[in-house]
Amino acid sequence: MPIVSTQRMDVDAEGLPTHQVLSTDGERIPDTELDHYLANLTPAMLSDFLRDMVVVRRMDAEANALQRQGQLGLWAPLLGQEAAQIGSIRAARNDDFIFPSYREHAVAWARGVKAQDLLSVWRGVTPSGWDPYQVNIACQQIVIGAQALHAVGYALGIKFDGSHQVAFGYFGDGATSQGDVNEAMVFAASYQAPVVFFCQNNQWAISEPVGLQSRTQIADRAHGFGLKVWRVDGNDVLAVYAATKAATEYVRHGLGPVFIEAVTYRMGAHTTADDPTRYRTEEQLDEWRAKDPIDRLRKYLEKMGADLPAMERRAEEAADQLAADLRAAITSMPDPGPEALFENVYAEPHPLIEAQRTGYLEYLATFEGQDA
Numbered sequence: 001m002p003i004v005s006t007q008r009m010d011v012d013a014e015g016l017p018t019h020q021v022l023s024t025d026g027e028r029i030p031d032t033e034l035d036h037y038l039a040n041l042t043p044a045m046l047s048d049f050l051r052d053m054v055v056v057r058r059m060d061a062e063a064n065a066l067q068r069q070g071q072l073g074l075w076a077p078l079l080g081q082e083a084a085q086i087g088s089i090r091a092a093r094n095d096d097f098i099f100p101s102y103r104e105h106a107v108a109w110a111r112g113v114k115a116q117d118l119l120s121v122w123r124g125v126t127p128s129g130w131d132p133y134q135v136n137i138a139c140q141q142i143v144i145g146a147q148a149l150h151a152v153g154y155a156l157g158i159k160f161d162g163s164h165q166v167a168f169g170y171f172g173d174g175a176t177s178q179g180d181v182n183e184a185m186v187f188a189a190s191y192q193a194p195v196v197f198f199c200q201n202n203q204w205a206i207s208e209p210v211g212l213q214s215r216t217q218i219a220d221r222a223h224g225f226g227l228k229v230w231r232v233d234g235n236d237v238l239a240v241y242a243a244t245k246a247a248t249e250y251v252r253h254g255l256g257p258v259f260i261e262a263v264t265y266r267m268g269a270h271t272t273a274d275d276p277t278r279y280r281t282e283e284q285l286d287e288w289r290a291k292d293p294i295d296r297l298r299k300y301l302e303k304m305g306a307d308l309p310a311m312e313r314r315a316e317e318a319a320d321q322l323a324a325d326l327r328a329a330i331t332s333m334p335d336p337g338p339e340a341l342f343e344n345v346y347a348e349p350h351p352l353i354e355a356q357r358t359g360y361l362e363y364l365a366t367f368e369g370q371d372a
Contacts, residue, residue: 057294080264092168100137101171115248146183189227230259235265342354
């Protein structure tokens with residue numbers, strides 16, 4: 001891959017460096033710590049990164065449209081965060097276990113979750129969407145930061161089993177102000193749990209800017225708990241990939257938990273129930289549009305002499321196919337029966353659940369035959 005002669009690492013006055021290996025113009029920037037993890041990247045792998053990001057951006061656009069059309073109850077957009085999600089999950093091993101928040105749609109898709117299964121939860125036809133053990137990713141967590149504790153608990157199980165797996169806990173900058181996340185980091189550091197905390201700092205906790213909830217870099221919080229920290233340009237898919245590779249290698253060597261802060265931007269609304277024009281400006285969006293993760297990778301591929309038109313056709317064809325399959329599936333999903341509410345609550349039959357199920361079905365039966 002072509003290398004330019006200067007290295008850039010942005011450093012805040014009191015913070016950790018922000019690793020960046022692709023400039024916004026697609027120039028390759030050397031990074032003495034991360035270059036090693038990019039040495040084996042092939043044009044085919046870079047093409048996969050492009051395809052992945054194009055596909056999940058299309059999935060996000062389709063989901064937004066479906067929600068506006070009344071086919072989904074709600075949606076949490078990921079626009080602008082494609083590199084942070086794809087770069088990190090493609091650096092994980094298949095046997096690593098992932099604990100996502102409600103916005104890691106790209107992570108779930110890349111892990112093998114079908115788009116229609118992912119959207120079925122937001123349509124309200126299932127409480128989960130997929131079997132976590134088939135794809136090694138838990139179902140999306142709506143409670144802010146709760147999945148950080150789940151990730152640490154799973155990581156302790158990995159440690160007790162003597163395995164070399166890694167648990168991942170994904171969350172946003174706002175979640176770092178939650179007790180669950182801070183307790184998870186304390187516990188992970190105390191027991192040296194093999195866990196990667198992956199924070200997508202998208203600059204907003206709904207309408208609250210990150211500078212209001214944290215007067216220093218988010219990564220500084222984790223550093224204070226004794227975690228090894230990487231701070232990375234979250235719109236640079238190669239930097240995210242390399243930092244995550246470095247982090248998982250550190251964890252697999254038994255050196256303890258790590259924290260990655262991926263500095264990115266939420267280009268869409270917090271959810272489709274949110275109006276971001278009330279708290280941010282068009283000038284801010286223009287600034288971050290210039291840092292678009294997909295455009296940046298395209299520019300890099302063009303500069304390195306790759307067959308970009310062929311790669312783009314491949315990506316667009318995959319995106320078109322996903323969109324067609326998704327719409328066909330989501331608009332034909334049957335509504336669940338009332339008994340589905342009681343399924344998969346426990347791994348084995350439970351007398352209390354069975355009693356509740358029987359009582360609820362008997363209650364519903366009293367309405368049969370009555371006029372609506």
